[in-house]
Amino acid sequence: MLKYQQIANDIEKYIEDHALQQGTKLPVLETLIAQFQVSKSTITKALDLLERKGVIFQVRGSGIFVRRHKRKGYISLLSNQGFARDLEEFDLTSEIIELEVKKPTEEVALNLNMNLEEDVYYVKRVRFMNGKTLCLEESFYNKSLIPYLNHEIVKDSIFNYISDALGLKVGFSDIYLHVGTLTEEEAGFLQLKTGAPKLYVESIFHLTNGQPFDFSKVSYNYEQSQFFIQANGQLF
Amino acid sequence: MLKYQQIANDIEKYIEDHALQQGTKLPVLETLIAQFQVSKSTITKALDLLERKGVIFQVRGSGIFVRRHKRKGYISLLSNQGFARDLEEFDLTSEIIELEVKKPTEEVALNLNMNLEEDVYYVKRVRFMNGKTLCLEESFYNKSLIPYLNHEIVKDSIFNYISDALGLKVGFSDIYLHVGTLTEEEAGFLQLKTGAPKLYVESIFHLTNGQPFDFSKVSYNYEQSQFFIQANGQLF
DNA sequence: TATTATAATTGTACCGGTACAATTAATCAA
DNA sequence: TTGATTAATTGTACCGGTACAATTATAATA
Structure with a gap:
């Protein structure tokens, strides 16, 4: 599995396992870079993937936040x-x-x-x-x-x-x-x-x-x- | 307008203006880099945008191709x-x-x-x-x-x-x-x-x-x- | 000729860097 | 206290580089 995919999975799993609520702020880019020991662009790719998947949303100058739709059964x-x-x-x-x-x-x-x-x-x-x-x-x-x-x-x-x-x-x-x-x-x-x-x-x-x-x-x-x-x- | 957005628009307009058919091969990355005088990653971002928009699809090792759905009125x-x-x-x-x-x-x-x-x-x-x-x-x-x-x-x-x-x-x-x-x-x-x-x-x-x-x-x-x-x- | 191995082509992964824009926090003035 | 200014934070744009994997074209082999 590719690095950025693995990181995306890890982050998503973290959100699920900790049942993070909508709007919860995730660690900043620099922290994620240090945690996963990869370059900035790899983290960015992972985050873009999660954003397209609807798991997170990013706000420039502010941070990375959990996005979660609530309705089940769809x-x-x-x-x-x-x-x-x-x-x-x-x-x-x-x-x-x-x-x-x-x-x-x-x-x-x-x-x-x-x-x-x-x-x-x-x-x-x-x-x-x-x-x-x-x-x-x-x-x-x-x-x-x-x-x-x-x-x-x-x-x-x-x-x-x-x-x-x-x-x-x-x-x-x-x-x-x-x-x-x-x-x-x-x-x-x-x-x-x-x-x-x-x-x-x-x-x-x-x-x-x-x-x-x-x-x-x-x-x-x-x-x-x-x-x-x-x-x-x-x-x- | 951002460079990669402008490039994406230009490429899409080119496809429309020349009425390129589905499957038509576009110039290779290197050519696009030379044409638009930007770095590889900027072109890549523009192409990723167009891919998500459904305008093109990229096949690694092969090329960049026009994707077009035919049905109108949707x-x-x-x-x-x-x-x-x-x-x-x-x-x-x-x-x-x-x-x-x-x-x-x-x-x-x-x-x-x-x-x-x-x-x-x-x-x-x-x-x-x-x-x-x-x-x-x-x-x-x-x-x-x-x-x-x-x-x-x-x-x-x-x-x-x-x-x-x-x-x-x-x-x-x-x-x-x-x-x-x-x-x-x-x-x-x-x-x-x-x-x-x-x-x-x-x-x-x-x-x-x-x-x-x-x-x-x-x-x-x-x-x-x-x-x-x-x-x-x-x-x- | 058909099949297989090899080489060239070509997009993607990943790195690490500078500059910048949007947001938020801190500071200062009224 | 309020409002404006400034500074710190933080994600994004863009650069240019190496390595690699998938595809396609070429050459070698049977």
């Missing part, structure tokens, strides 16, 4: 780094509805930057959070990048398989949010009424080299889904 | 920097329903970190995008931080007033998303049917020193609202 839509930890509070499971190799539709081919003749893995799952239906998910994977999937992999975390077994690195993603109403089929899987509201999310995941490998369309149960974003600046 | 939920420009494509107006000084409810006081005896400005607006109803918004401002508001200010951009006239600087924000159904009152303002789906967003905006000054509850018209997020890493 799924973070923005995983600027090490997001997996946020999910440990949830018990996430899934049931596989379909798993097969297909030819992409035009929509899928466009989003995955593929030809219509190439193959995609199609995965349809119902996902549960703490035992309750969370969402119905349809995912398409570029088979030339993800050459093999089976029920065991899909049942577990596909992303873990991609990084651990295939050695691929996930980079950035584009996420599109809509609100809509549940179709009859979706309502059935989610155990809700047809026409009830849903949060509909389309995501395109890319490798670090920019190649899109996963296009997913997810309908969330509106009763279960609460999401959280951390941002900088105004909405409008 | 409101970016994440304004990592200079987000206002993204909104120029929309025609945003608003109609003021209420504007008054109030005592905060417990919920408002909690989110704004205030006492129940202090005053808040309460602003209720219907907001329009390209002439169509976009959302119904209720905002609460800490009056000790935002001492004066009138119809003219509220009609325009409150955030512009805060930064330009009051000289305050907006820092981070926490955003909570829910899906729900419209109440009768909301449906009336949004010209939709009671019980129709809505995207419900609560936001808390902070100054750079961490003080919360604005708590807003917004119900979005599901027919009009399409949102966009850029992230790094997986959802789950």
